[in-house]
Structure formats: structure tokens, C-alpha cells
Amino acid sequence: MSHPTRRTVIQGSAAALGTLAIAPPLLAQAAPVRIGYSMSRTGPWTVGAQTSQEPNYILWAEQQNAAGGLNVQGVRRPIELIGVDDRSDMETVIRTYERLMGSERVDLVLPPWGSSANFAVAPLANRHGYPFLAPTALSRRLVELRLPFFFLMLQQPAAMVGAPVDMLREIAFNPRFFYASVGTAFPMFREVMTPTGAEGVMGMGSWNRRSSPGAQAYFEAHVARHNREPDRWASGHTWAALEILSAAVARVGLDRRAIRDFVAGNTHRTIVGDIRFSGSENVGTPGTVGQWQRGEFEVVWPRAVATAALNPNKPAW
Structure with a gap:
């Protein structure tokens, strides 16, 4: 991989290819907190990465900097967000993180998009001692690796498949249900299935703007900043990971071992619910079922976190 030779310092645009950095020029005095990551802006992973992840990284950095910077044990320090287009290429992902954590020694890293990329980078982050809160990784194997610095949001x-099974036993299954799994919670699904084809379709999802007061504020900020809606699953978990990271840095500073211990040892209140980890696995929030109803992807199971009642009769296509 040819390494980028120039960083673009911007406020408010994610369009730059190569390396992207966000650092407001007027936040003086305190040294910036350098936070690096790779993200797909080109190639086949782009839709997922640019729906669920990078827009949230940018929005979070801008909000933190607008407040004076990231709270590092009571001291506000501006965020320098360093993002590299990995071109949906696994070798580029690995080499980018090797460089960020090895030769550049950034203060913190944020995860790439997708299970495969996280599977490749998680052991590397663990070896370098960088806490990794991964919002778009689904793999039991990642739990079984028992990497102490790696956390699955x-x-x-098992939890997500168990939820619809429990729901269907509860209401007596009939074949008028349609469960489409990963990707159903994307706004794009609703748009592709127009005008009414998404109605009643169920899938993996865990939140929407009515899930919490914080979720409503996040949803509105995301739409205002990016002119598009977040998805109703991993976008919320990406934001929740950034909430946890912010709280950790505010409490213990930039000592990465202390951040890891804070993440591992506490229950974290987030926009998607209370998250806590057993090893790498999030065991705080339950498996859920979402369903498109009148243009919104509602959480319909379990009832304790539902934002709407289940519609047991999907309209005919």
C-alpha cells in the first residue's frame, strides 16, 4: 500500500479520499487527541461503512470539538480524527492499523467496518493494547478468542436468532411472517421496497428514535449533519461505542489499559440501552426483533424494549 503523504484538515466533509483528518484550527493550547481508523469509502463495503459507521465518527468528533474538545480527565482537548480509505481491501485495512498503532502511535483507534475486517484487526489491536469497541462485527469466534481489549457492541x-424464535412461540407461528436479517434496518431497505413493500417485514434491529431521549437527539443530529437517516441497528451501536469511549476518557484519561478496564468493568448507559460486557460480548442489551411499520423500523420484541406492538399480519406484496 502506498501511504498517504498529506492530511487534509477539514471541518464538516467526509469526501476526501486517502487520509481524512478533522481538527478545528482554533482549539488551541491543549494538544489534540489523535484518533485513527480505516473505513471503506470505495469498493463493495462502502454502503455498510458509510451507512453505519463513518458518519457517526465524524458527527461525534464534530460535536466533541464544538464543546471544546474531548474531555480527558477534566481537560478539553481537540480531536484530530484520522481516517483512511481502505478501499474495501483487507490488506489495506491491516497495514493501516499496523501503521496507526505502530509507527504513528495514535492515542486511540476506532474499528473498521464489518466482521471480516474486525476479525483481521482485533488481535493486532489487542497486541498493541488499544481498546476496540466494534459496532459492526458478528462472529461467535471473536468472542471465543477472548481478547481482553476487544468488545463487540x-x-x-445466538441472541438475535433466539429473539424471533421466542416471539414466534409466543404468538403461534404462521407463515405470514417474513424475517430478512442483516440489512433490514437500513433506510435503503424501506426505499428499495417502496411504496409499501417493507411494511410488516421483520429483521435484525435494536433501536429507533423513540428508544430513549438520547436516541432522539442523536437521530436529529445525524440527519442534520449528513442529510440522511442512520440505520436502526449498527448506527446506534456505533454511537453507543463512542458514548462509552467518551465516558472512559473523561474518567481515566488516555491510558489505554485503564480505558480497557473501565469498559470491561462497568455497565454503560447508552442510546441503545445499558451495555455491559462478559469478556468481549455485550450481554447487557437483549436480542431484539425489528419490524417496518408505517415507515419506521420499530422494535417489537422483547416487550421490555419495544417501541411498538408486533403486527402479526404482514400485508401481502
Whole structure:
């Protein structure tokens, strides 16, 4: 991989290819907190990465900097967000993180998009001692690796598949249900299935703007900043990971081992619910079922976190 030779310092645009950096020029005095990551802006991973992840990284950095910078144990320090287009290429992902954590020694890293990329980078981050809160990784194997610096934000497959099974036993299954799994919670699904084809379709999802007061504020900020809606699953978990990271840095500073211990040892209140980890796995939020109803992807199961009642009769296509 040819390394980028120039960083673009911007406020408010994610369009730059190569390396992207966000650092407001007028936040003086305190040294910036350098936070690096790779993200797909080109190639086949782009839709997922640019729906669920990078827009949230940018929005979070801008909000933190607008407040004076990231709270590092009571001291506000501006964020320099360093993002590299990995071109949906695994070798580029690995070499980018090797460089960020090895030769550049950034203060913190944020995860790439997707299970495969996280599977490749998680052991590397663990070896360098960088806390890794991954919002778009689904793999039981990642739990079994027992990497102490690696945390999976999403409910894993057993929990997510168990939720619809429990729901269907509860209401007596009939074949008028359609469960489409990963990707159903994307706004694009609703748009592709127009005008009414998405109505009643169920899938993996865990939140929407009515899930919490914080979720409503996040949803509105995302739409205002990016002129598009976040998805109703991993976008929320990406934001929740950034909430946890912010809280950790505010409490313990930039000592990465202390951040890891804070993440591992506490229950974290986030926009998607209370998250806590057993090893790498998020065991705080339950497996959920979402369903498109009148243009919104509602959480319909379990009832304790539901934002709407289940519609047991999907309209005919």
C-alpha cells in the first residue's frame, strides 16, 4: 500500500479520499487527541461503512470539538480524527492499523467496518493494547478468542436468532411472517421496497428514535449533519461505542489499559440501552426483533424494549 503523504484538515466533509483528518484550527493550547481508523469509502463495503459507521465518527468528533474538545480527565482537548480509505481491501485495512498503532502511535483507534475486517484487526489491536469497541462485527469466534481489549457492541447471532424464535412461540407461528436479517434496518431497505413493500417485514434491529431521549437527539443530529437517516441497528451501536469511549476518557484519561478496564468493568448507559460486557460480548442489551411499520423500523420484541406492538399480519406484496 502506498501511504498517504498529506492530511487534509477539514471541518464538516467526509469526501476526501486517502487520509481524512478533522481538527478545528482554533482549539488551541491543549494538544489534540489523535484518533485513527480505516473505513471503506470505495469498493463493495462502502454502503455498510458509510451507512453505519463513518458518519457517526465524524458527527461525534464534530460535536466533541464544538464543546471544546474531548474531555480527558477534566481537560478539553481537540480531536484530530484520522481516517483512511481502505478501499474495501483487507490488506489495506491491516497495514493501516499496523501503521496507526505502530509507527504513528495514535492515542486511540476506532474499528473498521464489518466482521471480516474486525476479525483481521482485533488481535493486532489487542497486541498493541488499544481498546476496540466494534459496532459492526458478528462472529461467535471473536468472542471465543477472548481478547481482553476487544468488545463487540452488537448482540451476537445466538441472541438475535433466539429473539424471533421466542416471539414466534409466543404468538403461534404462521407463515405470514417474513424475517430478512442483516440489512433490514437500513433506510435503503424501506426505499428499495417502496411504496409499501417493507411494511410488516421483520429483521435484525435494536433501536429507533423513540428508544430513549438520547436516541432522539442523536437521530436529529445525524440527519442534520449528513442529510440522511442512520440505520436502526449498527448506527446506534456505533454511537453507543463512542458514548462509552467518551465516558472512559473523561474518567481515566488516555491510558489505554485503564480505558480497557473501565469498559470491561462497568455497565454503560447508552442510546441503545445499558451495555455491559462478559469478556468481549455485550450481554447487557437483549436480542431484539425489528419490524417496518408505517415507515419506521420499530422494535417489537422483547416487550421490555419495544417501541411498538408486533403486527402479526404482514400485508401481502
